[in-house]
Amino acid sequence: MALPKGFLFDFDGVIVDSKESHNSAWASAFKELFNTEIAPFPKELSGKSPLIIARYFCSVISKENRTNDLYNLKDEHLDKYFTVPKLLPGIREITQFLSEKKIPYGIASNATKQFLKNSIRHLDLNFTTVFGLQDYVKPKPAPEAYISLAKALNFKEEDFKDLWVFEDSLTGTNAARLAGMQPIGITTCYSKEELKAVGSVLTFQTVLEAYQYLTTK
Structure with a gap:
């Protein structure tokens, strides 16, 4: 694959x-x-x-x-009153894998930049390209967040169809779909049926499952 x-x-x-x-x-x-x-x-x-x-x-x-x-x-x-969030399964594995394969990756969130920076620092995560709420004129469900991130990673519009976007919300899944990318549903909040109904092409319970799918095919 x-x-x-x-x-x-x-x-x-x-x-x-x-x-x-x-x-x-x-x-x-x-x-x-x-x-x-x-x-x-x-x-x-x-x-x-x-x-x-x-x-x-x-x-x-x-x-x-x-x-x-x-x-x-x-x-x-x-x-x-910053509370360190709980790291979900598969994040260290997939970022190490992508780094080794030299595949670009980054974050585009509707969370604020300060929260993202605090969390990434405290959890010692390997993300260097990070977009938060203050970076957009129109946050998700508009496609601007993912388009901005893709361009920052040096992708052109013709590449967008070959980009995976990990999303757990209907809001973000719509943003990825509108950007012309491939929404990949993570069933943290919504069921696979709900995520697929708004455009997810694949769904996984966690990013760890997605990582295993990518590395065993």
Whole structure:
């Protein structure tokens, strides 16, 4: 099997389990701002821009006008009370494999740049090309994130069909599909049926499974 020309990774739910990191920052920021408990996190917001998530939480208590305040404070709490996310299986294996094969790879996430940098540093991950929320005019589900990353890795548009994009959310899968790339579903949050319905060409439970698929074919 010919290997893809490049591999683009989402972060949350693909490389790390960061639910605790994000949820605790949302909860503490919301409590500080409004002196009340935050609503449960809805699954359909997985992978969305933090600004959209902030707008949702504010709308629950009819405080949409405070969306930017919550967004900014959550980002502060995420950094100030940083919780190292849990590394998911297969990341060290696949990055070592891609490095040995000289296949370009990088991260494009809707998470903020500071959270990505903190996480990569604490987990000692081998990712040097990393795009976060502040790098886009239009975050996922728009294709800009993955197009920007692919170009930074020196791929041309005609290469996009030969790029794998690891995604666990419907939002990110749509972004990869709209970019003309090959969405590869990781079933952290959604089932293989749900991911395939929006464009995933293959699905795996973890990146480790994908790595094993790539190295045993």
